[in-house]
Amino acid sequence: MSTIAVLGAGKIGESLLSGLLDAGHAPEKLVFTERYQQRVDELTERYGVHGVDVPTAVERADVLVVSVKPQDIEPLLDEIAPLVTPEKLVVTLCAGLPTGLFERRFAAGTPVVRVMPNTPMLVGEAMSAISGGTHATEAQLDTVEQLLGSVGRVVRVPESQQDAVTALSGSGPAYFFYLVEAMVDAGILLGLPRSVAAELVVQSAVGSAAMLREGEGHPVIMREGVTSPAGTTISGIRELEKHGVRAAMIDAIEAAHSRSVELGATHRRTDE
Ligand SMILES: NC(=O)c1ccc[n+]([C@@H]2O[C@H](COP(=O)([O-])OP(=O)(O)OC[C@H]3O[C@@H](n4cnc5c(N)ncnc54)[C@H](OP(=O)(O)O)[C@@H]3O)[C@@H](O)[C@H]2O)c1
Numbered sequence: 001m002s003t004i005a006v007l008g009a010g011k012i013g014e015s016l017l018s019g020l021l022d023a024g025h026a027p028e029k030l031v032f033t034e035r036y037q038q039r040v041d042e043l044t045e046r047y048g049v050h051g052v053d054v055p056t057a058v059e060r061a062d063v064l065v066v067s068v069k070p071q072d073i074e075p076l077l078d079e080i081a082p083l084v085t086p087e088k089l090v091v092t093l094c095a096g097l098p099t100g101l102f103e104r105r106f107a108a109g110t111p112v113v114r115v116m117p118n119t120p121m122l123v124g125e126a127m128s129a130i131s132g133g134t135h136a137t138e139a140q141l142d143t144v145e146q147l148l149g150s151v152g153r154v155v156r157v158p159e160s161q162q163d164a165v166t167a168l169s170g171s172g173p174a175y176f177f178y179l180v181e182a183m184v185d186a187g188i189l190l191g192l193p194r195s196v197a198a199e200l201v202v203q204s205a206v207g208s209a210a211m212l213r214e215g216e217g218h219p220v221i222m223r224e225g226v227t228s229p230a231g232t233t234i235s236g237i238r239e240l241e242k243h244g245v246r247a248a249m250i251d252a253i254e255a256a257h258s259r260s261v262e263l264g265a266t267h268r269r270t271d272e
Contacts, residue, residue, distance in 0.1 A: 001025065001026060001029050002029070002061075002062040002063050002089075002143065003029045003030070003031070003060055003061045003062055003063070004020065004025070004029065004030055004031075004061055004062075004063045004065060004147070005030075005031045005032065005033070005052075005057035005058065005060065005061035005063070005064050005065065006030070006031075006032040006033070006065045006067055007032075007033050007054065007057060007064060007065065007066050007067060007068065007076060007080070008033065008034070008066065008067040008068035008069075008072070008076070009032040009033070009034050009039070009043055009051075009067065010067065010068075010069075011119070011122065012067050012093055012117060012119075012121060013032065013065070013067035013093075014043065015121040015122045015124075015126075015151055016065065016067070016093075016121065016147075016150075016151055017030060017032060017043070017047055017049060018047065018151075019121070019124055019150040019151030019152075020147070020150050020151075021047055021049070022124070022150065023149075023150035025150070027047065027048045027049050030047075030049045030050075031049065031050050031051070031052050031056070031057050031060055031061060032049060032050075032051055032052075032057070033051065033052060033053065033054050033057050034051055039051075054076070054079050054080060055079075055083055058080050058083040058084060058088070059083070061088070062087075062088060062089060063088070063089045063091060063143065063147070064080070064084070064088055064089070064090050064091065065091045065092075065093065065147075066090065066091065066092045066093065066094060066102075067093045067094075068094070069094075070094045070095060070096055070097055073094055073097060073101075077102070077105050081105045081106055084106045084107060084110055085107055085110070086106075086107055086108070086109040086110045086111070086135070088110065088111075089111050089113070089136075089140050089143065089144075090102055090106065090110060090111065090112045090113070091112075091113050091115060091144055091147070092112065092113070092114050092115065093115050093116075093117055095116065095166060095170065096166070096260060096263045096264050097114070098114070098159065098264065099112040099113070099114045099131070099132075099133030099134070099136075099159060100133070100134075102133070103133055103134060103135070109135050110135060111132075111133065111135045111136040111137065111140050112132075112133035112134075112135070112136060113130055113131070113132050113133065113136050113140060113141060113144045114130070114131045114133065114159060114162060115128050115129070115130050115131075115144065115148060116128065116129045116162055116165045116166055116169070116170050117148065117151075117152075117170075118169050118170055118172060118173055119173050120152065120173060121151045121152055124150075124151050124152060125152050126148070126151045126152030126153070127152060127153055127155075127169040127172070128148040128151075128152060128153070128154045128155075129154075129155050129156070129157045129161075129162065129165040129169065130144050130145060130148065130154060130155070130156055130157070131156070131157055131158060131159035131161075131162055132159075133159070141156060162260075163257050163260040163261050163264060164257055166256065166257070166260040167253045167254070167256035167257035167260055168253060170260075171253075171256045175249070175252065175253075176205065180201050180202065180205060183197075183201045184197045184198050184201050187200060187201065208222075223237075
């Protein structure tokens with residue numbers, strides 16, 4: 001069993017620690033780093049995992065999971081770059097930061113794997129897309145797939161597709177939350193108490209997601225199953241089409257993709 005260091009145990013880092021422990025990873029094979037002692041104590045008490053300083057984490061671990069905000073990456077890289085050897089596997093969860101940025105800072109040949117997770121990692125239902133950098137092997141990608149598999153599902157994509165992943169599954173939860181918010185508002189408009197409207201909508205979302213995951217059918221077929229001739233659903237669907245909701249969704253995801261490309265270009269320029 002590899003020793004894993006989570007460098008930056010915030011929302012995503014903590015979820016990963018928690019998921020790894022739930023999946024049976026031994027606490028003594030996990031370490032984390034945090035900036036403030038209060039947070040270290042909190043996590044140690046909650047999970048029985050040791051908070052250590054960054055040099056100790058790099059020395060002890062085989063797998064280094066970088067989970068600080070992209071804007072905090074530079075000081076962390078300055079600290080770890082002289083310590084990281086090609087025997088370590090570096091896994092970056094930092095949105096928008098290319099593997100090349102890490103490879104250029106570490107000893108030649110250091111394997112780096114880039115991951116785009118999403119916030120449902122907090123409940124063990126993340127969607128993560130992983131891409132190997134120049135020196136990452138198949139076996140190392142398998143290791144990362146197994147690691148992220150403890151907190152959700154994992155797909156492999158070429159790094160060139162990470163901006164599309166960011167737009168779709170990285171930002172995706174926000175679009176579902178937005179839709180739920182709008183549907184709850186509609187329930188309130190129709191006179192339902194907020195709590196009842198929220199329960200109706202959330203359980204419908206969970207049930208629909210379970211059908212999508214488990215069913216063999218295409219979403220169109222599933223929607224047709226709820227859409228009877230001259231019924232209520234088709235009246236609603238007509239309004240969605242009239243308001244261009246499908247086109248708005250496509251435009252929204254395309255805009256998120258453009259923004260991800262733009263932010264990536266900023267990082268590449270800063271790195272040059
Ligand atoms: N949240 C998302 O939806 C999401 C989705 C996809 C990818 N990601 C990526 O996941 C990463 C983590 O995001 P997050 O939402 O978990 O952020 P977060 O809650 O801010 O967690 C980052 C943690 O790292 C700590 N930290 C910063 N610099 C450090 C250093 N040099 N040494 C040790 N600890 C340090 C921070 O401490 P302080 O709070 O004291 O600064 C914070 O606790 C980001 O790179 C983000 O792009 C997040």
